[in-house]
Amino acid sequence: MTEPRWLDDDEKAAWIAFLSATNLVNRKLEQQLKDDAGLSHTQYEVLVQLNAAPDGALRMTELADRLVTSKSGLTYQITQLERAGLVSRRSCPSDVRGVFADITDQGREMLRSAAPGHVEAVRQALIDVLTPEQLTHIAAGLGEVSRRLRTEARCPSQTAQDPQAAQGA
């Protein structure tokens, strides 16, 4: 076995920055949402996704994929949101096993009231701290990172060992 390709200084700097920024931003937003709206970040994201969906509804699995969470974890959170009256469950007509999560009017209302504070927090923690240039590069770079990990999760087939690809496409 060969010597692993350790990270050089620039790479290490990027990795450390990514790790800590990630944790700190998450913690910050989690706290802001909990304080101002009584929601966890996950719950807030559920509402965002449902609100943006065609009929204010999405299948459980689809929602779990979008939130990058486990199915059972979603089941739990949807139950909490349902209990709070922000979401409701409805079984799928075409597939008896399927379940739709619907956002309720109260859910939309909650989102409307929580959004301003949340956006402001996102700006303070991340967006407004970055220069326009950094913003662009982060959108492109992390966008590509997400795309690959998502694809990879769906198709464990391709070896994905293509160094120079997609990126600039």
Add this chain to the structure above:
Amino acid sequence: MTEPRWLDDDEKAAWIAFLSATNLVNRKLEQQLKDDAGLSHTQYEVLVQLNAAPDGALRMTELADRLVTSKSGLTYQITQLERAGLVSRRSCPSDVRGVFADITDQGREMLRSAAPGHVEAVRQALIDVLTPEQLTHIAAGLGEVSRRLRTEARCPSQTAQDPQAAQGA
């Protein structure tokens, strides 16, 4: 109250990319470490920090700050690591209340064996996906983000409402 400053398309793209990349990368690494070394990412980071520290030891609070975790969460994890023989506790000579977490030889050995696979995973998930330019901007941008959130957490005094600052300092 004024209309909130919503995110424009570029900002939204950056935010969404950040959110999903963050979750996906975390999930990926968590799984890799668990599969290959039987450690959680948090535990791995504890070992990394201790291993890099002057005497292979750090105070609990200091460690908790670095890992961006709660004190009680760290207590739990250190107990697990201690049980696994990778870390040991030692009370602080100068402060009876204080506790040092020491990495053991076995802990260093574990780190040595887990590191190569972990670095490789970090490369595949994040580093090698980015262009050198993106890497640089991410290091700088997210570095600044971390710095601010950390400072803010330590000194809730400054209003921090200075739009054009630090960045290029």
Add this chain to the structure above:
DNA sequence: ACTCCGTTGTTAAAATTTGAACCACCTGCC
């Protein structure tokens, strides 16, 4: 119609995280 296999959500138990309450102990200041 029927079997085999992959999917959909849920459930149960264990692991982890969070947050508040605590105790013991330092530190600056009278």
Add this chain to the structure above:
DNA sequence: GGCAGGTGGTTCAAATTTTAACAACGGAGT
């Protein structure tokens, strides 16, 4: 010296996440 106020770690209970079963179905091939 002695006290008020803050620190450092732990503990406990409650909330959340993970993991591995599960039960009930769709769907394709025969």
